[in-house]
Amino acid sequence: MHTKNLVSGIQPSGRLHIGNYLGALENFTKLEASKEYRCFFMVVDLHSMTEPYDPAAKGVQVMDTLAGFIAAGLDPKKSVIFVQSHVPAHCELAWILGSITPFGELSRMTQFKDKSARQEETNIGLFTYPVLMASDIVLYDAEAVPVGDDQLQHLEFTRTLARKFNHRFGETLVEPKPLMTRTPRVMSLTDPARKMSKSEPAGCLFLDDEPDEIMKKVMAAVTDSGAGIAYDTESKPGIANLLEIFSSASGKPIEELVRDYGEEKYSAFKKAVAKAVAKKFAGYRKKKAKLMANPLKLVKIAARGAKTANAVANAKLAEVRKKVGLL
Ligand code: AMP
Ligand code: TRP
Numbered sequence: 001m002h003t004k005n006l007v008s009g010i011q012p013s014g015r016l017h018i019g020n021y022l023g024a025l026e027n028f029t030k031l032e033a034s035k036e037y038r039c040f041f042m043v044v045d046l047h048s049m050t051e052p053y054d055p056a057a058k059g060v061q062v063m064d065t066l067a068g069f070i071a072a073g074l075d076p077k078k079s080v081i082f083v084q085s086h087v088p089a090h091c092e093l094a095w096i097l098g099s100i101t102p103f104g105e106l107s108r109m110t111q112f113k114d115k116s117a118r119q120e121e122t123n124i125g126l127f128t129y130p131v132l133m134a135s136d137i138v139l140y141d142a143e144a145v146p147v148g149d150d151q152l153q154h155l156e157f158t159r160t161l162a163r164k165f166n167h168r169f170g171e172t173l174v175e176p177k178p179l180m181t182r183t184p185r186v187m188s189l190t191d192p193a194r195k196m197s198k199s200e201p202a203g204c205l206f207l208d209d210e211p212d213e214i215m216k217k218v219m220a221a222v223t224d225s226g227a228g229i230a231y232d233t234e235s236k237p238g239i240a241n242l243l244e245i246f247s248s249a250s251g252k253p254i255e256e257l258v259r260d261y262g263e264e265k266y267s268a269f270k271k272a273v274a275k276a277v278a279k280k281f282a283g284y285r286k287k288k289a290k291l292m293a294n295p296l297k298l299v300k301i302a303a304r305g306a307k308t309a310n311a312v313a314n315a316k317l318a319e320v321r322k323k324v325g326l327l
Pocket of ligand 1: 009010011012019020021022023024025146147148149150151183184185186187195196197198
């Protein structure tokens, strides 16, 4: 039996890309298979409301992300797979945690600074985003949280907050540790100095892109003007990023790929990268299309996950309410 709990979440704000996969989702499936943890994986729809969106499209995006979880290999019989807003305890705990969160700490969050600079109107949700994320985690007594490196600051915040809560109200919340993959930061195809991000779709390789789209995007990926395939994140960041993606997609170590393609032209190398990616996600594309054609199955998976998640979360919330003195 599992002795430890694990939690992670992905926003339903666009299709899943290879950064999500190599930084987080692939690791979810490995961790599920390891049986070391009782896993809780959620689609964080409430978090995704902090950026501009179309209400008519949100439901489909939630289904799309759920389908992505299953198509990537997660098993709803082994993990608790659910939608964040189906568990009201997340918001209630976020309020309680918000009351012990210093304003200044949230102002320092890089993601808040980046996103609020990009948005016309900065909303309070974007500011308190890390408090909701902390509540997502501590409600399930999670010891481990698999994420990409852009979430490390939020996890550190969660740890600090849990410690503060325990200090003030007595030992209650577990301090979670991040779990990262070998590729915690996949870079954009159009700008290898920036991370691949759903908010900039042009630089993304989506997991359900068709092979011809993958080929088109990889061939157009920004690389330096030099020649030769070598792994150098400083002078050849575009090629280094493609090598990371190629290595993960093919299962071959980077050194072997550099040996095989070192003398090749960029175009031949890129063609091979695109082919490997298309092959790696062939099963994903098929499985996801099948799931999206059967929304009832996804609804049932989410309903079953919500039942378990609510039971676990409500028990923890009851403990917290008592500790903080609520009647
Ligand atoms: P998001 O799409 O922002 O909800 O992110 C979901 C998960 O994917 C989080 O664990 C992120 O850290 C991870 N992630 C997002 N973008 C990347 C990227 N470019 N490289 C690696 N991991 C990423
Ligand atoms: N903030 C995370 C992201 O943008 C998503 C997220 C919300 C999350 N709640 C979480 C990740 C809890 C891990 C655990 O990627």
